[in-house]
Amino acid sequence: MSILTSFIAHFAILMPGIIIVFVLLRYDKFPEPPKWLIVTILLAFAGTTIFGTVKYDILRIHEWYPTYIGEELSGFSFYFLNFIDAYILVAFGEELVKYLVILLFCVRLKEFNEPLDGLIYGGMAGLGFALEEAFVYLSSAISAVAAAEPGTSEGTSEIIDTIFGRWTAIPAHVFFGLIMGSLFSYTIFNRVNKYLFLFLAILIPTLLHGTYDFILFVNLPHILFLFLYAGMLAWAVGLFVHYKGLQRLKNTEAEQKYNLN
16 A cells, blocks of 8 residues: 555544544634643543553453354344443443543643533543544554455455444544533532532443444444434534533633532
8 A cells, every 4th residue: 555545544534533623622712722632632542552452462352252253142142242342341441541531631630621621621532532443443454455465455445444434433432522521521510419420421421332332233223323323413512502602601711610529
């Protein structure tokens, strides 16, 4: 594969992320410092790498878990093992990466000082995770091109499939991050039960993410996937419009923070 083709493939896979970042920042009345947004993305990127190392190099799940080794499954075991895979081995671990980035880094920033910031930093954490994951898939597809026989389209089709697949996965990760960030914001800027809402901040994105993957893993009707995706999109857009509307009424950015200790 030529350098130009590789560059085009990487740019194409980044397009959803570029669009999302532009929208989030373009309509923020009080823009966040770019350096903290970049750090958030990089922390999620690094956390994803660590998660992948633990999962595949230490626990080596792909060598023994039935759904990873292609073991023939049917009936209850098929659905149960895929349920564990989708909700625990994938969704919980991946959402935990974003959760820790927001909890241990983002909410401690003095720049995290209004409810919309939860969506901004949550979206950036989701984007950082999604980009690392996308590059891993793309690297695998590029390797397939290198291994394919000259004159065949096997590897090229895998790259195209990877790009189109990431165009749904990258926004989905950002949606999970936006929803998670909104729950952090609700915890911080309202006098509520801190532990309940911090629990919901990991539980709800994990359930959404797990359902997203479970539908794909067991090949349920595509209409269910479209319904879930449309619901997440509507939820994320609704949150942004709501907090953006509240932001228009403000002359200054900072608000009172609670529940940080």
